[in-house]
Amino acid sequence: MVRPSPSGTIRVRFFARYAELVGRAEAAVAVPLPATVGDVVRRVRDEFPGGQALPERPLAAVNLQHVKLDASVQDGDEVALLPPIAGG
Amino acid sequence: MAMTYLIRSPISLDALLAEVSAPACGGTCVFLGTVRDGPEEQGVTAIEYSAYEEMVEGELGRIVAEVRERWSGARVAVRHRLGRIPVGEASIAIVTAAPHRAQAFEACRYVIEEVKRRVPVWKKELRADGSEVWVDPSGRPTTRPAHV
Numbered sequence: 141m142v143r144p145s146p147s148g149t150i151r152v153r154f155f156a157r158y159a160e161l162v163g164r165a166e167a168a169v170a171v172p173l174p175a176t177v178g179d180v181v182r183r184v185r186d187e188f189p190g191g192q193a194l195p196e197r198p199l200a201a202v203n204l205q206h207v208k209l210d211a212s213v214q215d216g217d218e219v220a221l222l223p224p225i226a227g228g
Numbered sequence: 229m230a231m232t233y234l235i236r237s238p239i240s241l242d243a244l245l246a247e248v249s250a251p252a253c254g255g256t257c258v259f260l261g262t263v264r265d266g267p268e269e270q271g272v273t274a275i276e277y278s279a280y281e282e283m284v285e286g287e288l289g290r291i292v293a294e295v296r297e298r299w300s301g302a303r304v305a306v307r308h309r310l311g312r313i314p315v316g317e318a319s320i321a322i323v324t325a326a327p328h329r330a331q332a333f334e335a336c337r338y339v340i341e342e343v344k345r346r347v348p349v350w351k352k353e354l355r356a357d358g359s360e361v362w363v364d365p366s367g368r369p370t371t372r373p374a375h376v
Contacts (some may be wrong), residue, residue: 153280155278155279155280155348156278156349156350156352156362157350157362185288187237193354201280201348203281204280204282204283204286205283205286206287206346206370220280220283220348222280222348223350223362223364224364224365224366225344225345225346225347225348225349225350225365225366226349226350226351226362226363226364226365227277227279227284227308227320227344227347227348227349227350228261228308228319228320228340228343228344228349
């Protein structure tokens with residue numbers, strides 16, 4: 141079976157200290173599919189100025205839900221990299 | 229999405245108490261988290277709170293639903309304040325009401341502990357000497373909520 145979409149565009153969002161480290165609040169990242177959140181993190185760390193300052197295994201969310209880094213991502217998903225939570 | 233749990237102005241406790249008030253509830257519990265400048269903080273004048281706002285709404289909505297499921301008849305009102313909050317003012321208010329006091333206390337404790345674990349809010353301490361410090365309560369940047 142031929143997959144209709146060999147690559148996907150992921151909207152990546154950065155918050156708090158992570159946004160400061162990469163100097164932006166969001167970005168569009170293209171990844172070959174299938175891909176995981178971990179693949180998106182690696183791409184960000186490798187390709188973005190300041191990306192290496194992000195942890196290799198940050199907290200992450202896909203489409204507003206906490207996920208592990210082995211969770212899969214689809215074209216159009218929103219992946220958020222979350223610094224250690226400090227609410228309340 | 230309608231923002232219901234986040235506000236940028238001082239929290240009105242009266243409004244939250246009114247939200248949970250019900251004839252069947254005999255116990256009401258209030259938790260306020262306030263900005264602190266204690267010996268550990270060294271001259272904090274305020275904390276700047278920021279959030280992944282859409283996710284906060286979703287995660288708090290799930291926590292409130294969990295409370296209603298676990299404590300029958302429990303009612304919950306929660307507000308988290310964002311922006312610059314001076315020392316002494318509340319950053320979060322949780323009000324729970326239930327038929328009996330034990331449920332109200334337990335539900336209130338549950339909400340604040342789950343907020344600390346799951347709700348994507350961050351704080352930067354603003355200090356009297358002009359410095360700013362991101363707060364990392366975990367001390368371990370790779371830590372994650374236990375449920376995922």
